[in-house]
Structures are given as structure tokens and as C-alpha cells.
Amino acid sequence: MSKKFNIDTVANAEATPGQALPWAELGLKENEYKRVEEILGRRPTGAELAMYSVMWSEHCSYKSSKVHLRQFGDKVTDAMKEHLLVGIGENAGVVDIGDGWAVTFKVESHNHPSFVEPYQGAATGVGGIVRDIISMGARPVAVMDPLRFGAIDHPDTARLVHGIVAGIGGYGNSLGLPNIGGEVVFDSVYQGNPLVNALAVGVLRHEDIRLANASGAGNRVVLFGARTGGDGIGGASVLASESFDSSKPSKRPAVQVGDPFAEKVLIECCLELFKASVVEGIQDLGAAGISCATSELASNGDGGMHVELTNVLLRDPSLTPGEILMSESQERMMAVVTPANVEAFEAIMDKWAVEYSWLGEVTGTGRLIIEWDGEKIVDVDPRTVAHEGPVYERPFHRPEWLDAVQADAFRPEQPADLREAVLELMASPNMCSKDWVTDQFDRYVQGNTALAMPDDAGVVRVDEETGLGVAISTDANGRYSYLNPYEGARLALAEAYRNVATSGAEPLAVTDCLNFGSPEDPEVMWQFVETVRGLADACQELGVPVTGGNVSLYNQTGGVAIHPTPVVGVLGVFDDVARRTPSGWREDGQAVYLLGTTAAELDGSEWANLRGHLGGKPPALDLTAERTLAAILVNCSRDGMIDAAHDLSEGGLAAGLSEMALRFGVGARIGLDEVCERDGIDAFTALFSESQARAVVSVPRSEEVRFNDMCTARNFPTMRIGVVDTENEALDVQGYFNLPIDQLREAHQGTLPKHFG
Amino acid sequence: MPRIVVDVMPKPEILDPQGKAIAGALPRIGLTGFAGVRQGKRFELTVDGDVTPEVLEQARHAATTLLSNPVIEDVTRVEVIEEDEQ
Amino acid sequence: MPRIVVDVMPKPEILDPQGKAIAGALPRIGLTGFAGVRQGKRFELTVDGDVTPEVLEQARHAATTLLSNPVIEDVTRVEVIEEDEQ
Amino acid sequence: MTVETPLIGGPQPVASNNEDSPLNGVKIGVVTFPGSLDDRDAVRAVRLAGGSAIHLWHGDHDLHDVDAVIIPGGFSYGDYLRAGAISRFAPLMEQITAAASGGADALPVLGICNGFQVLTEAHLLPGSMIKNNSLHFICRDQRLRVENAGTFWTSEYAQDEELVIPLKNQDGQFVADNRTLDELEGEGRVVFRYVDGNPNGSRRDIAGISNIAGNVVGLMPHPEHAVEAGFGPDSSARGEVGVRGGTDGLGIFTSVLKKLVG
């Protein structure tokens, strides 16, 4: 092969110790570069430098967050581990849901790329998380998409909303994955930093779990799927020493373009590989591409790996070795295959017309050796690349401004007209109907969706014979976290947990995506530290372990960070999804009950947000009460005591009742006087407070005694506040207002179409 | 009426999944003479009246703002075409 | 490598929802000089070697069978383009 | 009854074999192309209707003696170029085209969504599909009217009966020239029409059509997503149902099974 490049070999690196390398341009700090030299006992080659720099980046190494994330492991009790088949540290956690079935799920961010190119950024975000799920050996069965945008009327918001929503749909719909939930929140703090988090869930049999490791010397290493192009390697072009001085490196793409069709084929092809037991270890290629896949596979295995890089199939033949190692081209996987299975592997690739190339083999040397046309360009201990990157204990301190913010409690003026207030709330950007978004997503494909938007949790059936299935909800409230990051994280978990229980599922496990500003800002770092501590503590108190997740830092524009936004996903299990509880009532005459008590807790609420106020303290959280409430809701579903349930969170009772009425277009007559009297509040507070551990349910007359007995036995406050009324198509809050459902619907559904067409 | 044609192609370094799928299909229908395919867009803007320099400038502006996404696409042509030319 | 370009446009009598949306958007960004817009496709087929009459014939065949659907689209051009021409 | 939801796609000789059903002797093939998505849903629908479903692989040259074929929804070949454009050239499509054309006992074929698009590209059905007039992907529960209850795929419905089944697509706007449209109307080949609002701009509100013989039917919305209570739309044209309880689509599958057995 003719040499296109000036290859920096290991021998060359040894011979030219003084040669300067562009480590700073590649994002390494001086101490980090020194450490690389120390590890290697010489200067790195260009290719080695490429690998270390990308694997030691914040994104891949978690260098700022690692020391704190440990709490998720440290605070897990044996009881919490009971259902955990694979915990933190793999591509995604795996949870036992019974009958030999397991599920794997994880949420990840694709924030920055989505700001630059909304459609492709969001699309490739879905693609990336789905590959994580496949690489565990699972069939992906659903996706979700927690999103945050800037102000709804900002001139740039429509561009982002249109592109991101279309991108998530364009990719997820083409993969045949039902979209079963997510979030859409507008807040000017996200103006230059929209959040695009994507969650995927997959299903597998216990025996099908696959891990990312390369063991067994002599086993072959294969790269398959899309060809490698210059995607996502902006930084690597500074490795100019690699390319001929005469010919400039050709242009590199500014963004990655997703190919959902290629990924769909990759899914089917991987599942067939698993079924045929043809692969020993498997790893998806995401951030850091081949650098990540080879070093992680090798360091998780028991030996080493030997790879010939010229075997990689390229989309752009001008790529240099360093660029190939760093490329983040989508829709690729790497696997380890025994020599005996090579033929079977190739047959499956050919059937699905997937391109593949054999790169090398697993060795017993403990080294990761990469050659270019027979010349050694990488010779490293893979652990030093993948797992022994720098770890920082970044300084952090509580922001001084926080005292003033927390002291600035919201003192709402009573709205003159509660009816108008409810309409205003339900038409507001965060509380309005999200149909404009969710109607662009397929929620039917695969035929197992038992609940999706607008219900509290997405529910999918796993086993058609028994009805065994799972529920998932994701939640975060950036305003609560801004007011108090420790409590904010706990509140996010509590809400997701409550949502899952409201649907009738038993909460089992947690995934999280922690979206923050710069960790180099000690105040942001403090928010992060408090968040992790809060989440880990709350997980322990609720008995649900974190199984995996993702950290997204540097979400800030200029010096201004986003609100801390810990997106928490909770997964629950159903023995039979047929007993899931929808969020709207339907049957005339059923009793409407409010579970839980209400205090004057409007700080950080949606109502305060509508009045432009953010200050005070988030609502108080009582996790014991949350556990009891969840147990009641799950029992009610099991024993058929309720026909509808909706948890109360953002927007309080006003939002809860409105949404229950809108779900099936059925009204109710509600009385607030007794609640006000019991809790010592006024009607405005009863409607708009965001007190936690509350839900509204509708109970058939025949079940009322049993229902009340159960709540009493658990000592949980409950109160009958009204009846379902199919005659008058209105939400009638007696003594205060009568709101025709048509009018409510018009307000609720008009907002997004008005802004986005 | 005169028309201005605007051609937009995916940037060469950017993956073009559509072109890739077509390139894969051609040999299956027996057409083996091609090494690669890229799929772009062609817009025809009809002008009501004469194509003044100002209108042409508008077309150029439309080409780079609305008709193409400069992050992933290049405008490869903005040109007036004659009635009988395609 | 030489390229053959294939242009495909929606038939004039077929509604073109994308063209219509663009025509609606142009005045909103201040571009009022256009009476209508139609959006079609442009394919570039790369040829490995010389463009023989046979390869050109293959391109014509691809244009009418795979690259366009005669019910809704017309092939408006199949042509070899020079390296530096777009 | 044996229920198997294969975790893997691709050809499976017999995906389901309904031992208890009187209709289980009828074998319906469901084609999988690369990028097909609703193939397993179509298999489930056949099974729930009482028939036996056979997975067919696009690259195969053999119809495995099936009595009818369903070309399911999805994004075959990514819907790149045009929906259905590339799939149309699959080897199995030649077999299907040959078997579906011809006399009275031609093979019944149903194309759902992407399958409908494949059938128009293959010229088994007239017209074509362009982007929805909203230019968005649309997923919603759609009301339809059965305009011709005489086809293989609609005989279980009453003439003019209405159904609610999910619609989900990006390129769902049916177009054809006026002469073709008049012909379709005149020959009773408009099989389904949208009611309560045209979701995508389709000419004359057409949601589904047939060929002249009536054995080949294409339908844009997805009956296979309204066959099982608990996993369908929230409503039914027959009145109130439970949450996601709509099963109005089942009749499509029982129609062909009963026709073929009787």
C-alpha cells in the first residue's frame, strides 16, 4: 500500500523524544500530557495522543464527576441489588423483571450537537442510546425523550423545536421503536443550551446478557456496520504531523448525519448474532469511536488486543490513523468472535447486507497494539486509556447568592378569577398539551404499548403470554434544583417514582442524566455535588438503585449556566400490563379522591413561573409518604380498586384535575371546601400549590369502602373531593368556577400549534 | 415565466444515507457502472416578470438561508434557466 | 471521476407540498420576488472510468426506473458533467 | 395455541400456528424487507384473527405456498429516495407481482402503509404517495369508512361501516391524475376513505384502494395496530371502548381468512 501519511510510529516516538505534539489543541492539560508520557515511558505517538486525549476528555472519562458518582454504588444496599443483574459500569444496567426476563435502560444527552444541527443532533442522540441497549444483548423496545428549550417566543426556539422533534421522530420512527414518553419544558435558561436527552429500553432473556469484553487469546475482532468517515473529529485535524505537508487534509464534517435505516438493519443483525451465539463480547461505537471500543473491550477482558488499522473500511480515504481512531461515525459496532464462529458471523452479515472488516485479534499480552500497514503506531496498556484517566476533585462551594434567592419567597396575589387562572395555567408553555410534539412520534409500532403520552408513565408489554411488562417515567424540575439542588434531585426522583406507581407498576430501578454547567465553576460544581448526594440518598430511602446514566457538563453560554437539570428515569414492573391505570376518568358517578395533604407550597411552582418569580424553597419532600402513596396506588391497580389515577406535580391540583378531564373528555364536579378546611389553606392554594406525595384517583362506588379501608390502614390522608360527571361536559369546581371541557381543550391544545405551526 | 434553478448537494464529507441506499440498489437491478451516488435537491423558483439582478440576489439569499442547511449542504448552483432548457 | 447528473422534478400537475411550503416561507423572510417554487431531486452518479454510451444508457435506465416515479415525477435531465462544473 | 414472538426478525418458516382456530389452515405470508417495522405486528394480527402467519424474506424467491400476502408497514430501505421505491425491486416482489396479477384466483395481497407504497411503486396499484401536506410525520387515531366491503380484505365489514385505526406516516398523501381517480371511483376501487378530516391531503380523501380484480388492496392507516384490546386506539367507531381498547382493524384479517377458507 502506498503511504499517504507520514506515520508516527512507536519506534519514531522513541527516536524523537523531543518532538512537540499538539496536546493542548486536543484538549489535554499539561499535567495530563505529562501523565501520558509517564505511563508510556516515552512521548506518545500521534495515534496514541489521539486516543488518550479523546478517552480522557470529560465526556468519556467523567474526570470531574467520578469521585461523586461513586455514591450511587456506595449507597446501594443488598436489598436494592436484589433485582440488579448488571449494575453501573457497563453500557447500561440490566434489571431482572421475573420469569427469566430482564430489561436494560439508560438515558443519555446529546445537547450540544442538537444546538448546532437540531435534526441530526437529536437523531444521532437516539441512535447512540439505542446502540448502548443493543450492546447489552437486548432488543430495544421503546424510546423516550426528555427535552428542554429556551423561551417559547424566542426567535431561535422554533428552529430548535422543529429540528429536534423531527430528528427524534425521524430516527426513532424509522427504527420501529415506539416513543412512550418524555418531557418538553421551555425556560430561557436553556436558550443557548437546549437539552436533548434520550432514553432507550430493551428486553432480553437472562441468559442473553452480553458484556463489552474481549477475552480468549486468538479470538477475532471485527468492526461492522457503517463505514468510518471523518465524523466528529474536528479536533484531530491538528494532528498535522500525521499528514503529508504537501496535501492538506481534506475537509472534515462539522456534524454527524444519522442513517436510521443502517441502524435498524444493525439491530436485527445483532439480534440474530446473539440468537446464534456467535459473538463473545460486543461494544457499540459512540463517543471516541474505535479508541473507546478497542480500549474498553481490551481492558474489560483478560488479555490484550492486536489491531491492523488499515483494515478499517473508510468512507473517506484521506483519513489519518489518528482520525480513524477518533472518528465518531454512527451506526457501527465492534465484536469479538471465536475463529470457529467466523463463518457463521459472516453469513449473518451477508444476509443483512452489512459491511464488516476483521481488524485483528485478542492476545494474551495485556497490551493494546495497533498497527498501520504493519508498523506499530499504538502500544499501550488499555486500562490506562479506558479506566485510569485523570480524576479531579474539583473545588466547589455553595453560591453566595443562594441565601438571597431562598429568602425571596413567592407572595402570590390572589388571582381575581380562578377560572381564568386555570385556563392561563393550562395554556402555558410548560403545562399545555404536547400533542403537537408527540403526534410526530410512532407510539404503536411493535404492538405492545399499553400506555403512552399523555399518561403518567409509558408502559410496554414484555411477554405476550403473561402480560409481564414495564413502566417508565422521566422527570426533572430545573427550578426546584436551582432553589436547592439537593432537594431538587430528590424531588425529581420522587416524581418519576410516583408517576410509575400511579400507572400501577412497582418501581424497581433508576437511570439518570445529569445536565449541568461548567464543573470548573465551583458554584456549578457545588450544585452537581449536592445533586448526586441528594439523588443517591433518595434512591437509598426509596430502595431503588441507580443502574446507569450519563453526565453532561459545560451546558452554559458565556458565564451563565443552565439550571441544574438532573433528569431521572424510573423503571417499574407489572406482572400484567392489563391492569395499568390510565390518567383520566370515564365512568359517570365514580368518586374522585385526593390522596395526600396540601400546604402553601408555591415557591418554584408553575404558577410562580407564570408570574415571573423564582425564589424561596422547593416543596417539602417526605419519602416515607411517597413510599406509602406508591404502595397504595400499586395495590389499587392490583386489586382493581381504581379506574383512573393521576399524580400531582407541576401545576398542582388545577393541572391534575384538568388533565384527568381532558384525557377522555369527561368532566367532574369537585368540591374544595373540606380540603381547604382540613389543610388550613384557601382554594387558590389548594389548586396551585405543588405539595408532593399527592395523587387524584377515581374509585367505582362498589370499591369505595375497600379503598378507604386500605388508606386508613396505611394511615394515609385521603379525602373524597367529588364525582365524575359525564353529563355536563365541564370541570365544575363548585363555588368557584365551571369550565367547559371544550374551552379547556382549546386553551390546552392551542399553544404549541400557535408557536410552531 | 423565467425560472431560477438552485441546486443543493450534501457536502462531500458528510454521510449521505440516501445516496448510499441508491448506490446499493443499482447493482441489484443490474446497473453496475457506478462507483457512488449522491442525492441532493433541485429547486425551481418561478419569477413573475424579469429576472433583475435584485431578484437573482434574492434567490442567492434564499439558497443559503432557507433552501440549504450550510452545516451539511452546499449550494452548487443558482442560475436563470431558459424556458426550454431544463 | 466523471459524474452523470440526473434531475427529477415533480410533474407540473402534481401538488408539491414542499415547494408550496417554501413559497409560503419566502415572503416571511422578505423575499417577495418569486411566483412559485417547486422542489425536485438531483442525483450525481459517479462513474469509475470513462462515461461510455453504455454507462450513459444505464444512467438513463436508472433515471426512469429507480430514480423517478413516472406517476408523479419527470426526469428533466441526464447528462455528464465536467469535473469543475457543478 | 402456540404463541411465538421471535426476538429476531427475518424469515421464520411458521411464526404462529393456531391449533384451535378453524381458520388455522390458511397461511398468510408477511414480507420482511430491510427496514420493515410492523412485520411482527402483522403476524400477530393474523394470529389473533385465527390464521397462521409465515414470515417471508424479501430476498427469497419462494412464496412458501402461502394463501395470501401482507406487505407490512415500516421504512423499508429507510424510505430513502421514495417510500417503497427500492423494495419494489426485491426478488420476492417478482413472485408476488406474478401471483397477484391474473384471474379470479390471483393471490390476495394487502399493502399497509409502506406496503401500499411498495405496491404503487410496483405498479400493482395506481397512483402514488407524496409527503403529507403538513410535511410532518403524523401519528393519530383515524376514522375511516369502508367504501367497498366486497374485497378479499373487507368482506367482514358492512358497506359504509366506519372504523377507527391508527394512522402513522410521513409520506401518506395519495395522489393520482383525475382520470385515474375517476376510474377508481367508477369501478368501486376506492376501498377506504378518510372521514372526520383528511389527515394528509390525499386526493378525494382516499385512504385505501384496490386493483381491478379486488385481490390487491393498499391501505395507508394500520389495521394491525387495532386488533388487540389494551394495545389499540382509545376509541372505536362502534362506540366507547376501554383504554386503548379499539379493535376495529381485526376485520381486515378475518375477512381474508374467511374468504380463503370458505
Ligand SMILES: Nc1ncnc2c1ncn2[C@@H]1O[C@H](COP(=O)(O)OP(=O)(O)O)[C@@H](O)[C@H]1O
Ligand atoms: N449520572 C450517572 N449516574 C449513574 N451512572 C452513570 C452516570 N453517568 C455515567 N454513569 C455510568 O458510567 C458508565 C460510563 O458511562 P458512559 O461513558 O456514558 O457509558 P457508554 O460508554 O456506554 O456511553 C456507564 O455505566 C454509565 O451508566
Ligand SMILES: [Mg+2]
Ligand atoms: Mg456504550
